[in-house]
Amino acid sequence: MKVKRLLIGCLLCCIFCLSTVVAPVSAIAAPAHTAASNPSASLTQAQKLELDAIAQRTWQFFDADADPTTHLPMDNIGFNGAPARGTYTSPTNVGVSFWSIVNAEDLGLISHVDALKRANALLTEVEKLSKWHGFLFSWYDTTNGHRISGPGGTDQEGKPATGAFISTVDNAWYATGLIVTRNVFPTLAPRATALLNAMDFGIFYDNGDQSQSITAGQMYGGYNADQGPATFHYGILNAETRIAAYIGIGTHRMPGDVWWRTWRTLPADFTWQGQTPQGYNATYHDPQSGKPFTVFEGHYSTNGINFVPSWGGSMFEGLMNNLVIPETTWGQHSFGLNDQLYAQAQQAYATQTLNYPVWGLSPASTPDDTGNYDAYGARNMASNKNCCPYDETAITPHASFLALTVTPQAAFNNIQQLQQCYPGIYDRYGFYDSVNPATGQIGHRYLVLDQAMIMAALDDALLNNRMQHHFAEDPIIAAAQPYLSQEKFSLP
Template identity: 30%
Template sequence: MHPLDARHTSLSRRTMLAGGLAGGVALGMPSAALATPPGHARPGRPGRPGRPGPAPEGTDAATLRRWTRDTWASMVAMTPQDTGLVSDNITGDLSTPGVYTSPTNIGGYLWSAIVARDLGLITPGEATRRIRRTLRTLQGMEHHEPSGMYFNWYDPRDGSVIYDWPESGDPVVPFVSSIDASWLGAALLVVRNADRPNARLAGRLFDRMRFDVFADPTFDKPYLNYGGFYLEEPTRLLSPPRTEARDLIDAGTPVWYTADHHYDTIVSETRITTYLGIMKGQVPPEAYFQAWRTFPPEWTWPEMPPVGQWRTYLGVDVFEGAHDYLGHRTVPGWGGSMFEELMPNVFVPEESWAPDSWGRNHPNHVAVQAAHGLAEYGYWGFSPASHPAGGYAEWGVDALGLNPEGYFSDVERTDRVHGQPEPDYGQGVVTPHAAFLAMMHAPAQSYDNLVAIEADFDSYGPGGFYDAVNTSSGQVATRYLSLDQAMILGALGNVLGGGLLQRYFTTGAAERVLRPVLAMEEFGASA
């Protein structure tokens, strides 16, 4: 079964994204690579706060600082002072936060606090106090102790596990999501390397995390990641997924995994899970090469035939395919969205570590999104986010996705058929966080796009850019999602701070372990 996009599980409530156990991976395996903060002999010796750098050429420093300051204000408004657990979302006037949160949201707040500190929005003391409050709440929260992982849903007001959905009363079965766990893990690693007073506590929380429990060495493509696992058979759910029980190694109790779901494409946010597993020595390096780049050319059902060739890395045969669209050969994701391509890049400098793969693909993906959006709507940046008419939707560029059902750039879900003339697209929806992610690779073009979105639509409020804009009707999703705001802050931190989150994430041993794996590959993407 092909991967379902786990993005914004906090909003779309995709608790059905299921998982499985890395049945043959020993839970007791030591995390040798990251047993202490990378580059430091002992916990408690992280790097000192950084300093903001100059704005990229073609951008305005004052405007970037305003966008950064207002985006941080939304994170502050979403976060109760007594728990430090950021809410999933808040209304556009910053008055009414949601009453649920996830590990991804919590992680996003932690790395946003580091960015706010290093860019001079808050003092180091305030950053430390905010982070300490969050970490101490996390320390006391109920979680899955054998894996060290947190469940998908908590009440941000007191840190309690959610068993009934606040908005509907529908039952919720505790679920450990591989990708939500990973974004929290990434944030804890950043804090451990970035904030001296909180290094030990962040390190303890990070060190107990077992990313190998999500890898499946028994699958026909070994070590692909499951979506996660339930702590009990999810029969209370209104539409329970098909699951199977397995013993979690060394834990003594079974957990329930969705039986037929793996994340199997490399252009996906879930590669951060594989990165963390490799960095901690919990999964082998060849796990990175198991995911599809494109589906192989002999498969006839995909919408677009790939171009490329087979290569072998660490004994794994890999079809280095790409999609040829708008003059760029680009390795596609599942849905063709910006966050699939670039969210892991907020933490890992993939383009410099892997110039023949990600160094080609990241700018190509940005170029295709820009060309598509400008040609059809006059604006660009497509990634899952709010729907301007209400709810949530998966926005993307269909030609950059492997999903036959598509992520679409317009409300009408206009499908592009390979070999046919470009269709007439309908009401395009752009998502500002996608353009901010792109700023890491095309700063001036992304900046101009965002300036136009702010000027031409009622798209900006007290917390920065609202979540999504219909460029045809002008309708705006006037709310903020904490994950989208955290992606904006993460990207701005790298753009204005010289890759500050990338430095904190990859210091020392992390780079020595992971960089050689990424460096050996050559994608089918054109330069």
């Protein structure tokens, strides 16, 4: 019955798309172009104008989202019965909010003076936030800047931090906000650098005996304040968590071992995966230490496309790093190539295997206005298929924008298709966070993380990867270039 409802929903959506003669006012027009047959062809000028209009509407979210008391970004804003305001925030939210200020200036939506004022206000509040050895805690109340136990949780300000979880990946994304701030706003650079230097990412590195432990040399997922590292590791390199490896290597707080010791695919005997990885062993010498490392260059395949998998098969895991790290140019035989193939495989899986009229499986709000959040991903692309697979019942617009620089035409066409099939998905602040492609039900929320990914993607797509350029000139990020350029994934 579930499959029957799914097919009926997809059929109705396709019929609606084909029968729509006049698109809604808020929808993108369908400009004629000759590049549509080539999913990787560059965007046309007409398409760029349409994307620029989306950027203008998306930026309005950030004005509404900044808490007027503290200037901290609220986690989300909701409409149509969804929770109205998520007055809590995280280190990642803070980091990407710095991005969005820069994106708005780049795209001509605000002046440099205005951007500097906004960045200064946010930086001033961040300087006040309680920290543990320079690291941000997981959650803060945006109304007063106090540390809290979780969204809607209890006030922890002034209480002992012992045992509080310090997230590796969240603090790495926070660090990216400081990096772009110091590069774009020179007058703020000393303050941003001071906050950046206060964090020793080496605490997240497992420096155990690599000859005895398969996870030694990888990153811990976090640190329990005053107690010790978390009990889990980031074992997969193709995940959003690799940003912490970039930061750790670039700050010289982690050795380059972390790059080579983190797996391209899980070891073949790990039964979590749904397919046996294919590939070969390759030996590399670390650019910093010169030490040799033998790496299994493994890949998966689905719908006839080879790719290095992520943990859950989501677009967010595979492509978020490419917003700020020049993977497309520095890693033409590694992540630059994989980012494109990964996007193509996701597109094929959603449209050919799931028979959806649109694609874009990535963590997002649930499409039911409950205010919940879930992980969505393509199971055939995931390392976790046999243990804890992600859901496949929601499509999120941010996934299309993540693909704009690697499969421009396919991404643009999917953005159009989303609006034509589900006209209610595009509203006052741009795209709502998710839609159930079978029923058409929309999650009427805007998340600061997902809106920020859209803004950064538009900055890259419309301005020749300007967002990447802001980061590439920083020595912390520049350290990634020899790792990306040296490695060759087992991809045709």
